[in-house]
Amino acid sequence: MNSTIALIVNVPTLLLLYVLIYFTQALSGKRQFYGVSLNSDYFEENEFKSLDKKFKLLVTVGFILFTILTLVYIYVFKAYEASSLVPMLGFCLYQFLVYIHVHNKVKLLKSELVLNNPNIELEKTRVILDTDFMNEKNRIINRFSLMFYIPVIILTLVGVYVLTKYNSIPDTIPTHWGPSGAADAFSEKSFGKILASVGMMVGLGFVICISSIYSLKSRVKLSIDSIDASKKANLHYLNMFAYTFLVLNIGCVVMFIDILLATLNASDVNPSIIWPCTFIIIVASIYQTYLYYKSPTKSKNAVYSVDDEDSLWIFGSIYNNPNDPSLFVTKRFGVGWTINIGSTKGKILFILPFMIILISLVFLV
Known part of the structure; x- marks a missing residue:
């Protein structure tokens, strides 16, 4: 990697991250404001608008500072690898601290206003249970679950194949590849390193699949205004989410397989595979963000459920409810879903990706 490539890759990536963070609240739906349950009629009140502006201002300042840091790493220290890691991680940590600060301010403001205006709370509507709807939802989930498992099973078989071919793997193996697909970091072969590489690819594949x-199994909230129309809309979006998840799973698995085969042959990764897969994953993620933004589950008139309780969330971003059987629930701040760490399965799934990467890096270094 040289300074030009580092600049072309790192600064636009940081800019994209900034744009996503800047508009995160706008993508979070009409039920929460910076992680706090709030009637969306009050989003435009001056007190809340000023907190929104404060968040965006602080994030903008952080983006400028970390962009400068990126340029310093590239042109002053010539630390191209660090320029793609340190500023990015630093900016993510910085924006999370800014979010926590604004979240606490919103929470305090709500507690002050609710004393004189109880309407600021979400309306506690009754939960709607519809067996026909739930059966149709489960049929969609079961059908796509089988499709999700097929790519990861293939990935596992490739991983096993690589392990059985250990003796034929060259003594020096690549451990990193540049944007062109060419290997730019190498290490001496050992069974632990090959096993770590296979374990990381297969492990991450299973985590993405699960x-x-x-x-898809997360709680769906029907609208209290029109039940029939809401059922149709939720099933439609569930199908679309399932297709995008399928594309994401296949894209990731194909990339992981290419990396395993490059490790097996001690060769470059195939750019005609890596770049199209990366493009497909990005497009699918953007489309999924759009679906999430339009999803009826996040609409103002969706029914009230247990995960709308502020007391069950840590910083409005980590769901902790041992009494909720849901393993995943929709995020309060941002796009997507988050784990219920109140359950044993949730704790395991929350820690597992970090453990896979950490253990793999210990063996690979």
Whole structure:
């Protein structure tokens, strides 16, 4: 990697991250404001608008500072690898601290206003249970769950194949590849390193697969205004979410397989595979963001459920409810789903990706 490539890759990536963070509240739906349950009629009140502006101002300042840091890493220290890691992680940590600060301000403001105006709370409507709707939802989930497992099973078989071919793998193996697909970091072969590489690819493949399935299983909230129309809309969006998850799963698995085969042959990764897969994953993620934004589950008139309780969320972003059987629920701030760490399965799934990456890096370094 040189300074030009580092600049072309890192600054636009940081800009994209900034844009996503800047508009996160706008993408979060009409039920929560910076992670706090709030009637959307009050989003435009001056007190809440000023907090929204404060968040965006602080995030903008952070983006400028971390962009400058990126340029310093590239042109002053010539640390191209660090320029793609340190500023990015630093900016993510910075924006999370800014979010926590604004979240706490919103929570305090709500507690002050609710004393004189109880309408600021979400309307506690009754939960709507419809067996026909739930059966149709489960049929969709079961059908796509099988499709999700097929790519990860193929990935596992490729991983096993790589392990059985250990003796034929060259003594020096690549451990990193640049944007062109060419290997730019190498290490001496050992069974632990090959096993770590296979374990990380297969492990992450399974985590992505399981997360996709349980995201589809997350609680769906029908609208109190028109039950029939809401059922049709929710089933439509569930189908569309399932298709995008399928594309994401296949894209990730194909990339992981290409990396495993490159490790097996001690060769470059195939750019004609890696780049199209990356493009497809990005497009699918953007489309899924659009679906999430339009999803009826996040609409103002969706029914009230247990995950709308502020007391069950840590910083409005981590759901902790041992009494809720749902493993995944929709995020309060941002796009997508988050794990219920109140359950044993949730704790395991929350920690598992970090453990897979950490253990793999220990063996690969």
